[in-house]
Amino acid sequence: MGKTFFTTPGGKKLITVIPGDGIGPEVVRSAQQIIEARGVPIEWEERYAGESVFKMGVPSGVLPETIESIRKTRVVLKGPLGTPIGYGEKSANVTLRKLFETYGNIRPVRELPGVPTPFSGRGIDLVVVRENTEDLYAGIEYMLTPGVAECLKLISRKGSEKIVRLAFEFARSERRKKVHCATKSNIMKMTEGTLKRTFEAIAPEYPDIEAQHIIIDNCAHQLVRHPEQFDVIVTTNMNGDILSDLTSGLIGGLGFAPSANIGSEVSIFEAVHGSAPKYAGKNTINPTALIMSAVMMLRHLDEYEAALDIEHAVLVTMESGVRTRDTLGDEGAVSTSVFTDTIIKNLGKRATNWSVRDYRPLQLPTFSTDPDWVHVTTRRTVGVDVFLESSLDAETLGHSLEQLAEGTALQLKLISNRGTKVYQPTGAMTDCIDQWSCRFMLADAQGDLTDAQLFTLLQHINSQHSFVSIVKLQDFDGQPGYTKSQGED
Secondary structure, eight states: OOOOOOBOTTSOEEEEEEOOSTTHHHHHHHHHHHHHHHTOOEEEEEOOBSHHHHHTTOTTSBOHHHHHHHHHHOEEEEOOOOOOTTSOOSOHHHHHHHHTTOOEEEEEEEOOTTOOOTTTTSOOEEEEEEEOSSBGGGOOEEEEETTEEEEOOBOOHHHHHHHHHHHHHHHHHTTOOEEEEEEOTTTOTTHHHHHHHHHHHHGGGOTTSEEEEEEHHHHHHHHTTOGGGOSEEEEOHHHHHHHHHHHHHHTTOGGGOEEEEEOSSOEEEEESSOOOGGGTTSSOOOOHHHHHHHHHHHHHTTOHHHHHHHHHHHHHHHHTTOOOHHHHOSTTOOOHHHHHHHHHHTTTOOOSSOOOOOOOOOOOOOOOOOSOOOOOSOEEEEEEEEEEEOOSOHHHHHHHHHHHHTTSSEEEEEEEETTEEEESOOSOOOOOOSEEEEEEEESSTTOOOOHHHHHHHHHHHHTTOEEEEEEEEEEETTEESSOOOBTOO
16 A cells, blocks of 8 residues: 655655653654754644643543644654543543554564663564554443453454554565464454464465464563564554563663554554653653654655664664663763764764664555455354343352243353353352353254344343343354353353
8 A cells, every 4th residue: 555645845744743741852852853964854743642632621632633633644753642640531642543543553672782681692673563453452341340340352353454464564574584473362262363363364475474373471481581583473452562561671671662553544653662751851861762763754754765874873873882871870871962962973874783674665455444344154143141230149140040031032051250150050169249141042042033032031131130231142154253151061
C-alpha cells in the first residue's frame, strides 16, 4: 500500500507534533532540532493531547483540533503523555492508537555503544512487533458482582492477519531472516491460538524468512538467556507490551527504546518511555529513544539518507563517550541540550565500530474493510452459558436450575466457578465466588437453539435468580466455538 503524506505548498512534508507531558517537550524538541539541522524538508503542526487536555475537561485527553490535524497529515511525532489519576477516562495514548487504527506497534532494541549492560557484546538486535488495538487492552471490563471483575480478551482473525503480515513485511524491509510468533496458545487455545494459526497459515507466503512459534513464557525465558537468537518477535497486545519493556532492559533501558505505531492510514512515532514528570524541565533526560523514533519516522517518510545520517550521528556521539546521566550517572554526564548539540555537530560522520542496517521501503499490506473476515459453511447454536450472581452453594444452585429448566428446550449440563466444574461435583476443592457459569445444552443434540427458546429459559431462571450475562454456544463447520471447563466431559 502506498503511504500518503501531506505536502505544503512550499514542498515540505507536514507532520503533526504533540510535545506531550513531563519530559515530552524536551525530548521532542531535541529530535526536532536534529531534523532541522539536517535540513529535512519538514514543517511541524503543533497540537496537544494528554494531561493538559484532561485538565481542560476533555474526557478523552485529545483535542478535536489534534484529531483534525492527524487526519490531514497522517504522520505524528509524539512525546509521552501522562494520564492523571482521578479524572479523565482511558489513556490518551491508547485513544490515539485506536482512533486511527494504528494496529501494529514496532519496537526495535539494539545494543548501543557505551551503554554497559550484563548483555554487552552479545550483539542484541531484535524487534518486537506488537498487535496494538485488541486483546485485553481493548479495555472492555465489567464488574459482574460487587467482588468479581471481568475483562474480555478479544483476538480476531483479521487483527491477527494484519499484525502477522506487518511483522513479515517489516522483517523483509530490514533484511531480517527469522520471525518468532510468541503466544500462550497452549492455555488460551481460541484467543491466543487464533494468532498462532494465522501465523502458521501466512508464513509459507514468506519462504525467504524462517518462521517459528514459541510459547510466550519460554520466549521471556530465552530472551534473558540467549537474546541474540531472536530477530523479529510478533505477539499479542499485552504480551507485546511486557516483552518490549523486557527487551529494552537488555540494552540499557527505556531511554533507548523507540517505537512506531503503524496503521494503514496514519502512523504515530513515539518513545516507549513515559512522561517522567519529576525530571521535567531539568535538562537531564536522555532523548535517544525519541530521536530514534524520529529516525523511524523519517524512513516512513522515505527520507532514507537523512535517517541514515542522524542514526550514525547518534552512534558517533555515543562512541565518543558523550552520554546522559541514565548511562553514566551524574559524574561525567552531559545535559539533554549538550547531547543534542553534539549529535548535530556529528551529522555527516560515520560510526567506526557500529553499523546501521540496510533498509528498504516497508511494503504495508492492504486489507479489506469488510468486518466479516471469516466465513463458514455451517453454524449452529447448541446451548448457552448463563452467568449468575448467587450466594447459594453449587449443589443448591444446581438443583434449582435443573428444576427451572424443566419444560424448556434446554437442560443444565454443568455449573463452573472460575473455569472449574463444581456441579455435578467432581471432588475438586474449589473456593467458590458468587459468580457462576451455568451451561445449558439443547435436549435435542441435533437441534439449533432459537432466540425464543433461549428467552423462555431466561424467564424461568429469572423467576428465582439474577443473571448478569449470557453467551451463546455455537458450532462453526461442525467445530465447537467454546471451551470446556476444567472437569467437563
